[in-house]
Each structure stands twice: as structure tokens, then as C-alpha cells.
Amino acid sequence: MQTILGANGIIATELAKELYSKFTKDIRLVSRNPKQVNGTDLLFTANLLDAGETEEAVKGSDIVYLTVGLPNNWKIAKEQWPVIMRNVIDACIKNNFGCSVNSIMMAGLRTQN
Secondary structure (H helix, E strand, O other): OOOEEEEHHHHHHHHHHHHHHHHOOEEEEEOOOOOOOOOEEEEEEEEOHHHHHHHHHHHOOOOOEOOOOOOHHHHHHHHHHHHHHHHHHHHHHHHHOOOOOOOOOOOOOOOOO
């Protein structure tokens, strides 16, 4: 099972299509309001700000992709991004697989005081 967290954005949609066409039909799409991309996608509703929901979302996964997008607002990103990252890393550890975190943080987001 390959799981895409934050599955409603353009990156996640393209990732789901690519995984489906070249690697696996066993894909779980996770977001607050997940939408089908491929015919066999498993949809899973979760808020990644909730540790328990995040843990359930990654349970049984072989690979987890984090493609979450946050609003272009520094205050929201500063509050939510660390919580999301902690929840995802903890969920991966609890599900007995390591994490390799490769992330481009908020392209175009300016730091504001």
C-alpha cells in the first residue's frame, strides 16, 4: 500500500496517476475530503493535525508521501506545519517503518513577523 497524505492538490493528483500507471494499483488517498483519482484508490478521511487520525491513515502502508499544502499565510504555517510533521513522523515510527523526510517548505511563502 502506498499512501498519499494531503491528497487533493495537484502534486498529489499527479503522483497518484504516476504510481497507478507505473508502480501499483494499491493506493490510499488521505485528506479531510479525499477525492478519487484512479478507479482503485482507497479513500481515507483524516485531519493530519490529529495524531490519532494520522496514525490510522498510515497504518498498513509500505510508503507514505506527504504532499500537504497549507494556506499562503505564515502564521498558519508556523502553527500547523510542525504539528503535521510531528504527527506524520510519529505515525511512521509507530507503524514500524522509518521516515525519509524530503520536503520543499512552502514555495513562495514569505516570512512575516
